[in-house]
Amino acid sequence: MADQLVVEHLTKIYERGDILALDDISFSVVKGEFLVVIGLSGSGKSTLLRCINRLIEPTQGKVYFDGVDVTAASGGELRRLRRKMGMIYQQFNLVKRSSVLTNVLAGRLGYVNPWMSAVHRFPREDIEMGLKNLERVGISDQAYTRADNLSGGQQQRVGIARALMQEPELLMADEPVSALDPATSHSVMKYLEQMNQEDGVTVITSLHFLSLARRYGTRILALKDGKIVFEGLPSEIDEARFKEIYGEEAEHVEVR
């Protein structure tokens, strides 16, 4: 099968502080994969994900999505590419004072008539789609409450519904469960798994815990100091590899 996402020699240097966040990263993702990126805090996971949809501008290197060069795209072309890439975040990144439904509908902004969106009008189909997606993540009864009245797990599910509105081909999740408790973590991860298996959406997620990565990932990419130190199947990570990724003093922590 053809590669859906190809990353070639991606490098990111933050001008402020002269930090090398990503150092010559190359990998590719096949359609339908569930790729988990692991690594310590500051290893470059978030930067990597944000360089793919250019929320952060890479210093060097290329990103191809469905054969289209994302790094060369500009204006409208970049927006159309971003439309196909859903993203969810560690801190959920909802507009707290807006209603849940408004937050979800924001996922359609790349599709709708811009003039209508200027006066907060969305097509009937989009509103129905929003309600359906909220139902899918199990919070349809909260559609008209303010986003900040929801619990952390519920807010992340709003984030998922917003990403679903984009009808994405690729879903990127930046440590989606770091701010959640273990039980809620699994329910959120299950939605990602469901999207991956039922809708055939490619998923790239960064995770802190190796146990979650093993449970959900079909492939694992490990970063350390901005470099890839491991790439392979979850089962291939043994004690030696674990120490290499997380350092000598690391201990196993299970999230059940």
Next chain:
Amino acid sequence: MSKSVEEMQALRFRVFAFFLDWASWGYIAYGIMYLLNSYWYTNIHYYGRLSVPTWGWPIVILGTLELAAISHAFGHSIGLSMFGLRLVTDSFTPPSLGKRWQRYLAWHVAVLSFPVAIWFSTQKSRLLHDRLTGTRMVLVKQYKDEIPILPPRAWYKTNRGEMSVVLIGVTLWVGALVTQIDLHTMISRVSTSSYLWKELLSPHFTHFITPDPALQQSIVSGMIETIFMALLATAVGAAFALPLSFLGARNIMGFSPLGWVVFTVVRGVFNVVRSIQPLLWGTVFAVWVGFGMFAGVMALGFHTVAALGKLYSEQVEGIDPGPLEAIAATGARRWQVVLYGVVPQVIPSFLAFTLYRWDINVRMATVIALVGGGGLGRIMFYYQSRVGLLPDAWNQVGAVIMTIIVVVWVLDYISGRVREKII
């Protein structure tokens, strides 16, 4: 950075620090001269001024130089701490008091023998008095690891702290003389002004509702005018400030060179317009559109655009950037990101600031009457100008002031309640 470059930097800062110390002693000397002169002239010698004879100036200059040398040689002076310099021994411990005296004396040797010392020295970057006493002046940031962490001395025990007290003391004393503060007069004349207080505090509301024939206006109608004036000025100001504030927010504009230019220009205009009093804008608009309430509204509105624009912009800069990132990632346009990500976050504080501004504008509208605006201000200044002609002029002024207080108080209460509700 190489060692020699670091040392040169430290040396350069030492020179700056020394001149700063010298300048602050010079300032104190000048302040003391001013005080002496002032008291000599007013209290001792009622004619003539104290002046320094020609031969006195070298003494003043040398004296301040010596004082600067003392505070510098002992370390912890204002200049040294401002440039982050620290006096230490070769082993980076603070030198003893004896060492500091030695340093002060050695400083004179160094200064007097400067050309010779430079010529014969092998260590050109190390000054003679440093070498003689085995001390050095280092930049704290360059020797963080070597300098031991000691409990800081109490501020009043450092030269820096004592100098600050003297500098502030002299400044305030001179300032009190310049501004002619005179508590004695204020207290001794309480009895002569007491009638004013009595009349202001027993207001006559005779023209509260029935218009004063001379003015053809009642206080109530003036009040309505003032409130409308402030309301219109606030509404017009807010309407212009709202779009401009986004152009004046660093996190919205700071992505392209053009954005930076727009940001800088908008913020610059805000600051210039804001720093000019509404009263001055009033005189400008009185010439432009004629004496009257329209000029008042324009003056207040103009100032409001800048004042609200700055407050709004700061709110926009203080928002949570997370949602913006998320909405940009959905493929939305930049203005859609602003509309869906920024606007909902800033609406409550925008409303709160606008209400607060209305409150301020009511108070300002009364002063604007001096250059043309109508309303309560006009009535107040009219009665004030009739003092001595009308028997109850001050009582009438009192009535207007009471009305202003009540209006401002009510508006403040309302805006407070509304703010509570929407945040």
